[in-house]
Amino acid sequence: MNIVIIDYGAGNIQSIKFALKRLGYDAILSDDPEIIKAADRVIFPGVGEAGSAMKMLKDKRLHELIPKLQQPVLGICLGMQLMCNYSEEGKTEGLGIFDTEVKKFNKDLKVPQIGWNTIKNLQTSLFQDVSENEYVYLVHSFYVAECEHEIAQTNYGVDYSCALHKENFYGVQFHPEKSSKAGEKILENFLKLELRS
Incomplete structure (x- = not known):
């Protein structure tokens, strides 16, 4: 399987690559549009600040490419947030x-939310054989407002969408590559997705 991790300067790409390696898959790191378009699966990571990350995407003209991709695409953390309409961050x-929109957590909450939290209301085959209220690892100060694309939910002062799905696009707020066995299962499920799951 040809797996490409988008390498645009704002992702924790090595830890994702190692997680895939543990599952028996090799991944290519690339910012080349032709290589990305030819992939069987695309992973769109993100760490850092939304405005600067979007600038990096635009500098490489990847902001035009990503929404047009036809194969299964998985956005992780900031990657998922950048797949939304708008972020209050920057x-x-x-x-x-x-x-949907990305909002800042209430000022009364300790941010960023760092550590393990549970996911619930799991939908689609992305979460096949993953238990309700399973723990996953999160690090973020902004959250995705609940919306029609929600396929998993987390609570941190407010219920929010921690996983999204629309057509061939998926997104997770948590870090599957750091979420132990549950995270590995979610990555494996993504790699095995049928396009219309």
Whole structure:
């Protein structure tokens, strides 16, 4: 299987690559549009600040490519947030794949949310054989508002969408590559997805 991790300067790409390796898969790191388009699976990671990450995507013209991809695409953490319409972080216009907005956690909460939290209301085969209220690892100060694309939910002061799905696009707020056996299972499920699951 040809797996490409988008390498645009704002992702924890090595830890994802190692997680895939543990599952028996090799991944290519690339920012080349032709290589990305030819992949069987695309992983879109993200760590850092939304505005600067979007600038990096635009500098490489990947902001035009990603929404047009036809194969299964998985956005992770900031990658998922950038797939939304808009983020309050840096007042950033996103890729517009998911029709929802990214909001800042209430000032009364300790941010960033760092550590393990549970996921619930699991939907689609991305979560096949993953238990309700399983623990996953999160690090973020902004959250995706609940929306029609939600396929998993987490609570941190507010219920929010921690996983999204629309057509061939998936996103997870948590880090599957750091989420132990549950995270490995989610990555494995993504690699085995049928396009219309």
